[in-house]
Amino acid sequence: MSEWNPKDADAASTRYDLTDWTVDERADVVAALAQAEVAHAWDGDELLVPQDQEEAVEDILDELEEQMDADDDEEAADDNITEYELDEWSEGERKQLCEMLDNLDIGYRWDGTVLLVPIGVEAVVDSCLDSIDSRGVEFTEGK
Secondary structure (H helix, E strand, C coil), rough: CCCCCCCCCCEEEEECCCCCCHHHHHHHHHHHHHHCCCCCCCECCEEEHHHHHHHHHHHHHHHHHHHHHHHHHHHHHCCCEEEECCCCCCCCHHHHHHHHHHHHCCCCCCCCEEEEEEECCCCHHHHHHEEEECCCCCCCEEE
């Protein structure tokens, strides 16, 4: 780390306003800066770094923002799904269900033994489930 001192009025510093960042996101910033051995300080919601480290810090912040956007996209996608817990179903029954969904052109994915389908196709999926097994499958909308 450099000899930069954020309290020195003559020290060349760059400021980043991170008002919109959560505490967890700011903690990620601190961890990334420490890993990159970039000196930093906080002035309220503003991150201060040595001006000669500006490019490296911008790269770090861009990478963290991309990660946050990807996480937001994943959460949004999870809000538009219905989950069917099929842990009591045999492998053969799940395979038969997959074939039915494929034939009906219904998108789906598996998370272990939990079937995930888009919201809006529940009636069709329910019919498929009923035709295979009448045990009463539990499902929840979204996560």
